[in-house]
Amino acid sequence: NTDNKDTGSGGTKSGDKLVIGFSQVGAESEWRTANTKSMQDAIKDAGHELKFSDAQQKQENQIKAIRSFIAQKVDAIVFSPVVETGFETVLQEAKDAGIPVFLADRAVDIEDDSLWVTFLGSDFVEEGKKAANWLVEETKDVKGDVNIVELQGTVGSAPAIDRKEGFEEVIKEHPNLKIIKSQTGDFTRAKGKEVMEAFLKSEGDNIDVLYAHNDDMAIGAIQAIEEYGLKPGEDIKIIGVDAVKGAFEAMAAGKMNVTVECNPLFGPQMVDLIEAHLAGEKIEKRVAVEESMYTMDQAEELLPTRQY
Ligand code: AHR
Numbered sequence: 001n002t003d004n005k006d007t008g009s010g011g012t013k014s015g016d017k018l019v020i021g022f023s024q025v026g027a028e029s030e031w032r033t034a035n036t037k038s039m040q041d042a043i044k045d046a047g048h049e050l051k052f053s054d055a056q057q058k059q060e061n062q063i064k065a066i067r068s069f070i071a072q073k074v075d076a077i078v079f080s081p082v083v084e085t086g087f088e089t090v091l092q093e094a095k096d097a098g099i100p101v102f103l104a105d106r107a108v109d110i111e112d113d114s115l116w117v118t119f120l121g122s123d124f125v126e127e128g129k130k131a132a133n134w135l136v137e138e139t140k141d142v143k144g145d146v147n148i149v150e151l152q153g154t155v156g157s158a159p160a161i162d163r164k165e166g167f168e169e170v171i172k173e174h175p176n177l178k179i180i181k182s183q184t185g186d187f188t189r190a191k192g193k194e195v196m197e198a199f200l201k202s203e204g205d206n207i208d209v210l211y212a213h214n215d216d217m218a219i220g221a222i223q224a225i226e227e228y229g230l231k232p233g234e235d236i237k238i239i240g241v242d243a244v245k246g247a248f249e250a251m252a253a254g255k256m257n258v259t260v261e262c263n264p265l266f267g268p269q270m271v272d273l274i275e276a277h278l279a280g281e282k283i284e285k286r287v288a289v290e291e292s293m294y295t296m297d298q299a300e301e302l303l304p305t306r307q308y
Pocket residue numbers: 028029030031032105106159187213214215216241242262
């Protein structure tokens with residue numbers, strides 16, 4: 001598919017214009033919107049053609065999209081898997097068709113790693129550990145129990161599994177840090193609010209900390225806490241993940257305490273990897289995105305510099 005194509009202004013190192021199929025998770029969060037834009041811009045800027053499919057957080061939609069990319073004989077498939085398991089068959093079909101698959105943002109739990117070229121994304125376990133380490137430091141002088149409620153991401157997704165694992169690994173060393181409720185909020189504001197309302201209904205003033213697997217759920221929960229009559233950021237400490245603008249706004253307003261960065265702006269890095277692979281270069285099986293962590297006191301100063 002790389003021959004007979006208009007070379008355009010960009011292209012691979014050999015000048016070919018590529019057709020890239022991108023199966024995205026959905027549009028569930030600020031993070032996801034920024035990630036989609038980063039990929040779209042990078043593919044366009046490189047002079048390639050994008051075939052985009054939004055799975056609306058449904059695995060069956062992703063399987064259909066990948067099959068359609070295979071039928072269209074794209075040059076490469078970029079794929080952010082909604083969940084970790086159940087993609088063997090369709091990835092084998094891509095391999096049999098000779099189409100390289102690049103995992104973006106989320107990994108798969110599949111033994112045969114010849115089914116994809118590389119995985120470019122964040123270290124979600126590390127993000128969970130960073131969130132917990134902040135809490136350990138923040139509560140080091142607290143003698144009694146610290147009651148945590150957890151809003152998990154999409155059930156079965158890599159970030160939900162790994163952020164929980166990383167967080168629990170750290171807090172298990174501190175027996176007074178207790179997760180008293182844990183439920184999925186599907187990475188959305190609406191679900192985050194709804195589940196936080198249920199947590200407040202059953203636990204009320206007993207809740208000290210909210211650990212949300214992403215900022216959107218944290219922001220939804222902040223609304224629920226205010227409506228309940230408590231002060232988010234004070235009565236209940238709020239920990240989020242992503243470092244989206246909405247979290248910086250909430251932190252600048254004193255309503256959120258910390259957000260662990262998960263950088264969605266890896267479109268250019270992904271295009272480089274695809275081009276390098278198709279040019280015959282050897283690329284690493286795992287490529288990490290660099291990230292940091294931000295607290296309430298940094299929010300006002302950093303907000304204008306945030307790109308997503
Ligand atoms: O896979 C990355 C996660 O997915 C982000 O943290 C979350 O906001 C998104 O929905």
